[in-house]
Amino acid sequence: MMLARVADSLYWIGRYVERAEHNCRLSDVMLNATLDRSEAATQVARIALAAVGDADLAKAQNPYDAARALTLDRQDSASIYSSIAHARENARQVRDQITTETWERLNLIYLRMSDPDAARAFGDGSQQFLHDTIADLHLFKGAGDATMSHGEGWSFLLLGVYLERAQLIGSLLEVVFGDGRRRRPVGDHFALTSVLRMGCALEPYLRVYTADMQPRYILNFLMLDADFPRSIRFCTQEIENHLAAITRHAGLSGAAGPERLAGRLRARLQYIDMEELVAQGPTAFLKTVLDECAAIHDSLYDAFVAYPLESRLPA
Amino acid sequence: MSVRRDEPPAETTGVARPYDEMRLAAGGVHPHYAALDARLATLTPQELAERQRTQERFFLLQGITFTVYGAESTTERIIPSDILPRIIPGAEWSRVEAGLIQRLRALNMFLADIYSEQQILMDGVVPRELVLNAPSYRREMQNLYVPYKAYANVCGSDLIRQPDGEFAVLEDNLRVPSGVSYMLANREASRRVFPGTFRSAGVRAIDRYPDLLLATLKSMAADWRPNPQVVVLTPGVYNSAYYEHAYLARLMGAPLVEGRDLVIHDNMVYMRTTTGLRRVDVIYRRVDDDFIDPLTFRRDSSLGVAGLFNAYRAGNVMICNAPGTGVADDKAVYAYVPEIIRYYLNEDAILPNIETYLCREPAQLSHVLANLDKFVVKAVGASGGYGMLVGPHSTKAQQEEFAAALRADPANYIAQPTIQLSTAPCLIDGEVEARHVDLRPFILSGEKIVVTPGALTRVALRKGSLVVNSSQGGGSKDTWVLSESKGEPR
Missing domain, CATH: 3.30.1490.270 (Dna Ligase; domain 1)
Structure with a gap:
């Protein structure tokens, strides 16, 4: 049992920290690309910008500025700064629900991001700055894992993490492999490794597929791998598990809508035929996945957070 | 060793010299400060400054901040916390404790009286119009049963030490007194800063406060609710004392709710949880009277819950502190408190008032x-x-x-x-200097009255200033209350 508002905040903490981490990685890859050949850098920057939903692809001409804006722009609600600030604001609102150890990690990241010297620190060593932020976000999750009760609140937090992750990876794959792209297909070795880096998947990929960079292997890995924690399939398994835990806590097992949606989505990813998917192009399938993630979010709210009061009044 | 030993500021002429918490007028220090004084003598200003920084870092990391809304940017600041503890010997504290218990007992009886028979007004001890016209008087509270007559479950009185060394009450605070989280946080910090001195000094523990608060709140619940659900009601994250609300909720294990989390149905209070509506028995509210229920009090309030007061009247929920307690800390009623104590308890006030x-x-x-x-x-x-x-x-x-x-x-x-508040040593820009301080202990009343052996010592950080409020350049420091046997003159 926990307050609906608290569950809502914990869920959004999860979403925002995941978004911040993902965007850190996109920024990092963009900056990394500036060190190499500029044409590839532009393509990588374009992919990253499109993946965060930035329509202004002209920014891709200057990856450094784009990365800095994505990191520190306080006006942009999609920036890493904003995600961290939102996560911390939510954490402040449920400060009584998260352990001091967990809070301290998140607060530390926020204090560094909001420091007046943050822009200088970013200028002095952009990749170090992003690297530290990602490492601290991992510490935040680790501190939560090690010190918070793995009960209902924890499940709401992780539900936020995995739903957000599934959607972020889904959007990234849509940009890279979808039909919507107007430019030439991504086939360049450098661009492909960059895509894997954006999904923090390069090393795990190499262990499975070796250094053979094939678009269809990458798609397969980021979408359907059963064990890689950033594959969409893995995310949907976690979503299903945490939803089951939440409904169990709520005594609503079998009755709640989101559980059914999550089970269906997980089954889709578990049993899809890869040959068929490649034959018809992944666009339609990715769209279904993203739509169903959104539907799970809505139905989560209907069941646990913004339910109609009339249905819950004592007789 | 370059720590400056300043004379306390004596800018105000014609007023007695303030009492110095540490130093004796004849030279040397009070015995209960001897250990700290000896420790300070071994630390360089750099080491002291380093400890001060560590402490500030601790407060910042913990998020013990208040928000300053500026024109261009919103910043969070910590409330300055001084690392040098203020020390009170055990025997002296016993007297303060007895005085606080006596005072709150009388004030609770006074509230019970004016919200029922009004005997004290009929006997002319306190002028009738002074009470009934006070803006904090709530006629809605008339004839309402409050268990144990415990109207003010949490009371934070402001004491000052007069030039002759006697503690006196400057102000009572029976509405929604705050600051207890700073008392606890200062303690957490000062244990780290002076661990050795702390250990050997025999400082009485204050960490049971959340536990005692919870017990006090639970004791207010109706007997037929065996396992009462206690919640902390906060105005929300933008309130300057929000940190404290969350802190107390966390340490009590009680949900921290906002008005929008509560629903009234059939004069019962429920909170919206993930599993549906859950009954609430006791509300430790940190929202002012005016804002708790738009139907009964201020109609434009969005912080409270419509219908809460009716649920309270119906006896289905306890609101702590009770609405209407403010009339007992009204600054005009204050002048009559010694009479009030005599009237109900037939005793002389142990802690004197300031002449008013x-x-x-x-x-x-x-x-x-x-x-x-x-x-x-x-x-x-x-x-x-x-x-x-x-x-x-x-x-x-x-x-x-x-x-x-x-x-x-x-x-x-x-x-x-104008009272010269006593002065205590504080670390100002790396130097030890005297600054004016007051003392806010916290008294809990439910089934019984308990005083936590500690307090928030507020400091006027500006030299010579007598204003200790955090909104006006004040800070705070830890307060060590020594156990009976420690710190007495030998």
């Missing part, structure tokens, strides 16, 4: 007007150091402004002689 002039009395008003430069004048309804004239530190223009206000609405003001 009620401007509503024409003779006293003219005396105050003639001596505005010597008095502290306070508006009856204001708090937090606002609406206040500190005579000796004021300009002629400010005095004239107040004189006009006094003549226009004398009943709204009281005056007290």
Whole structure:
């Protein structure tokens, strides 16, 4: 049992920290690309910008500025700064629900991001700055894992993490492999490794597929791998598990809508035929996945957070 | 060793020298400060400054901050916390404790009386109109049963130490007193800063406060609710004391709710949880009377819950502190507290009041007007150091402004002689200097009355300043109450 508002905040903490981490990685890859050949850098920057939903692809001409804006722009609600600030604001609102150890990690990241010297620190060593932020976000999750009760609140937090992750990876794959792209297909070795880096998947990929960079292997890995924690399939398994835990806590097992949606989505990813998917192009399938993630979010709210009061009044 | 040993600031002429918490007038230090003094002598200013930084870092990381809304940017600041503890010997504390218990017992009886029979008003001990016209008097509370007559479940009284070394009560605080989280956080910090001195000093523990608070709140619940659900009601994250609300909720294990989390149905209070509606029995509210229920009090309030007061009247929920307790800490009623204690308990007040002039009395008003430069004048309804004239530190223009206000609405003001608050050593820019301090202990009353052996010591960080409010440049420091056997003169 926990307050609906608290569950809502914990869920959004999860979403925002995941978004911040993902965007850190996109920024990092963009900056990394500036060190190499500029044409590839532009393509990588374009992919990253499109993946965060930035329509202004002209920014891709200057990856450094784009990365800095994505990191520190306080006006942009999609920036890493904003995600961290939102996560911390939510954490402040449920400060009584998260352990001091967990809070301290998140607060530390926020204090560094909001420091007046943050822009200088970013200028002095952009990749170090992003690297530290990602490492601290991992510490935040680790501190939560090690010190918070793995009960209902924890499940709401992780539900936020995995739903957000599934959607972020889904959007990234849509940009890279979808039909919507107007430019030439991504086939360049450098661009492909960059895509894997954006999904923090390069090393795990190499262990499975070796250094053979094939678009269809990458798609397969980021979408359907059963064990890689950033594959969409893995995310949907976690979503299903945490939803089951939440409904169990709520005594609503079998009755709640989101559980059914999550089970269906997980089954889709578990049993899809890869040959068929490649034959018809992944666009339609990715769209279904993203739509169903959104539907799970809505139905989560209907069941646990913004339910109609009339249905819950004592007789 | 370059720690400066300043004389306490003596800018105000014609007023007795303030009491020094550490130093003796004849030289040397009070015995209970000896250990700390010896420790300080071994630390360089750099080491002290380093410890101060560590402490500030601790507060910042913990998020013990208040938010400053500026024109361009919103920043969070920590409330300055001084690393040098203020020390109170055990025997002296016993007297303070007895005085606080006596005072709150009498004030609770006073509240029970004025919200029922009003015997004290009929006997003419306190003027009737003074009570009934006070803005904090809530006629809605008339004839309402409050268990154990515990109206003020949490009370934070402001004490000061007079030049002769005696503690006196400057102000009672029976509405929604705050600051207890700073008491606890300062302690957490000072244990790290002076671990050795702390261990050997025999400091009494204060960490049971959340636990005692929870027990107090639970004791207020109806007998037929065996396992009462306690919640903390906060105005929300934008309130300056939000950190404290979350902190207490966390340490009590009680949900921290906002008005929007609560629903009233059939005069019962429920909170919206993920599993549906859950009954609430006791609300430790950190929202002012005015805002708790738009149906009963201020209609424009969005912080409270519509219908809450009716649920309270119906006996289905306890609101702690009870609405209407503010009338007992009204600055004009304050003047009558010694009489109130005598009336109900037939005892003399253990802790004296500060001499207070009620401007509503024409003779006293003219005396105050003639001596505005010597008095502290306070508006009856204001708090937090606002609406206040500190005579000796004021300009002629400010005095004239107040004189006009006094003549226009004398009943709204009281005056007290300017009291030299005692001074305690503080670390200012790496040097140990004396600054004025007060003392806010916290008293809990439910089934019984308990005083936590500790307090928030507030510090006026500006040299010579007597205003300790955090909104006006004040800070705080840890308060060590020593166990009975420790720190006594040998």
